[in-house]
Amino acid sequence: xxxxxxxxxLSGKQHIIDQLPTILNSPxxxxxxxxxxxxxxxxTFRALYDDGQTAEVDVNAAISADTWHHAVGTISATDNRxxxxxxxxxEDEDTTSFxxxxxxxxxxxxxxAGFPLTLTTxxxxxxxxxxxxxxxxxxxxxxxxxxxxxxxxxxxTKARYE
Numbered sequence: 001x002x003x004x005x006x007x008x009x010l011s012g013k014q015h016i017i018d019q020l021p022t023i024l025n026s027p028x029x030x031x032x033x034x035x036x037x038x039x040x041x042x043x044t045f046r047a048l049y050d051d052g053q054t055a056e057v058d059v060n061a062a063i064s065a066d067t068w069h070h071a072v073g074t075i076s077a078t079d080n081r082x083x084x085x086x087x088x089x090x091e092d093e094d095t096t097s098f099x100x101x102x103x104x105x106x107x108x109x110x111x112x113a114g115f116p117l118t119l120t121t122x123x124x125x126x127x128x129x130x131x132x133x134x135x136x137x138x139x140x141x142x143x144x145x146x147x148x149x150x151x152x153x154x155x156x157t158k159a160r161y162e
Contacts, residue, residue, distance in 0.1 A: 001035055001045070001073045002145070002153065004136030004161055007065050013040040013129045015114030016071075017138060037073055038114065038129065039063070045073030045084040068136070068161035070154045074144035083144075088154035090147065111138055136161060 005016050018036040035047045043063045063069060063086065072085040083093040112131040137157065145153070 001037060002071070002137070002139040002141070002150075003037060004068060004070050004157065005131075005133060006068045006136075006161075007039055007063075007131070007133035009132055010039060010041055010063065010065050012132075013114075014038060014131045014133075015110065015112070015129045016131055016135060017109055017111055018114035018129075019109045035073070035075070036114065037071060039131075043069075043071060043084070043086065045071070045082070047073070047075050047082055065133075070158065070161075072145060072150045072153075074150075076144040085147070085150050088151045109140065111135060 001017060003016055007014065015036060015038045018038070035045075037043070037045050070085075070087050074081075074083045074085075076083075080095055081093050082096070084091050110127065112135055113127045114129040115127070
């Protein structure tokens with residue numbers, strides 16, 4: 001997951017990208033999987049894996065309001081690492097063991113908003129936590145980018161956001 005964003009504030013929960021991981025008590029309540037990136041004082045990249053275990057990476061530095069940032073969250077089953085890069089630099093990683101599945105979530109990604117955590121049916125779907133700022137390019141990959149690829153993408157696109 002890769003995104004350029006510029007937030008107007010750091011307070012309050014704001015989703016940059018969110019994917020509905022599951023709907024409770026429904027036929028969709030299959031293996032839980034989803035991902036998202038949000039701001040609530042700091043930048044968070046979150047991934048929910050097939051066994052219902054959440055690996056979460058928080059970054060508490062290098063994020064400021066009114067500045068364009070390039071953020072990349074990666075998930076790799078080969079080394080059991082969930083990583084968050086900001087402006088081309090690895091800021092944090094989580095080594096929680098998980099069972100990554102090759103079947104992507106059937107649910108869409110929202111850009112600039114989020115799904116409520118208490119969703120029980122599609123009928124009470126209320127989009128929440130709107131992003132206060134601007135979102136540039138968003139890219140979703142089916143593999144973890146390497147640090148070299150992340151640096152190359154950052155350097156190739158940063159002139160658009162300076």
